[in-house]
Amino acid sequence: MVKYERARLDASFAALGDATRRGVLEQLGRSDASITDLAEKFHMTLAGMMKHVGVLERAGLATTEKVGRVRTCKLGRRRLEEETAWLERYRQLWDARFDELDQVVEELKRKEKADGRKKRE
Amino acid sequence: MDARRESEPTSTKNRTTVERTSERELVVTRTFNGPARIVFEAWTKPELFKRWWVPKSMGMSLLSCEMDVRVGGRYSLVFGDDATKPAEFFGRYIEVTPHSRLVWTNDESDDGAVTTVTFEEKGGKTLLVLHELYPSKEALDAAGTGAADAMSETFQQLDELLVSLGASSGRS
Numbered sequence: 001m002v003k004y005e006r007a008r009l010d011a012s013f014a015a016l017g018d019a020t021r022r023g024v025l026e027q028l029g030r031s032d033a034s035i036t037d038l039a040e041k042f043h044m045t046l047a048g049m050m051k052h053v054g055v056l057e058r059a060g061l062a063t064t065e066k067v068g069r070v071r072t073c074k075l076g077r078r079r080l081e082e083e084t085a086w087l088e089r090y091r092q093l094w095d096a097r098f099d100e101l102d103q104v105v106e107e108l109k110r111k112e113k114a115d116g117r118k119k120r121e
Numbered sequence: 122m123d124a125r126r127e128s129e130p131t132s133t134k135n136r137t138t139v140e141r142t143s144e145r146e147l148v149v150t151r152t153f154n155g156p157a158r159i160v161f162e163a164w165t166k167p168e169l170f171k172r173w174w175v176p177k178s179m180g181m182s183l184l185s186c187e188m189d190v191r192v193g194g195r196y197s198l199v200f201g202d203d204a205t206k207p208a209e210f211f212g213r214y215i216e217v218t219p220h221s222r223l224v225w226t227n228d229e230s231d232d233g234a235v236t237t238v239t240f241e242e243k244g245g246k247t248l249l250v251l252h253e254l255y256p257s258k259e260a261l262d263a264a265g266t267g268a269a270d271a272m273s274e275t276f277q278q279l280d281e282l283l284v285s286l287g288a289s290s291g292r293s
Binding site for chain 2: 017087098103105109
């Protein structure tokens, strides 16, 4: 299970490691688009864009659907949320640590104050 | 006994931010309401460090914590509880500048980061910046899931709870 999640994240980050693909995701964040639209927007061949979309699709970051002759791309919303989810989990870990560190800092401050009253350094 | 509450912390909680600043770097920042020498002390004395490094919400315990805080000195943190096998995290301090800078290696795996923590005091408060530099993009990607794994016991339970709550209230 963990292995599976890791493989999925690896694929996602690999997909996000390319400026064009990030641009495509940004674009899809604004609205769905056909491969043809995307190829035009990013000044690419249809085949080139299909390759990029394929990478995004395999990483679960985008989905495509063929209606008639047009293949429409959408954001794979759930997966994008998962990307930010691990950063958020990481933040929560540090936040929880730092909340407890606050307590330690407060205690040391009080102690220093009390000690300072006894003997000034 | 004492009616004045002068040492009461100002009620607003300081924000913790995490940012992936490059393919190989993560930066965590947080301000503490105390001078740098105190915050630094809490990072360098094992008896203080172990009081906060493993928050209760992590659902794990620190079996041992040894820190020889000087250049070249080793540290070792051993985690474990009934549910998981003990895991040791260890490395060496490669820079120690009292009250302002700590740098250590994470040697438990080849993919371990170099961690730099800086303490910057301003007006009695300390801005802490923790910077992790991983050997490769892949190492950081894996660490991201690793961090999630570290809390997975708790989070999995929480996730399951949320899913069941969501299911019962019609949300997915």
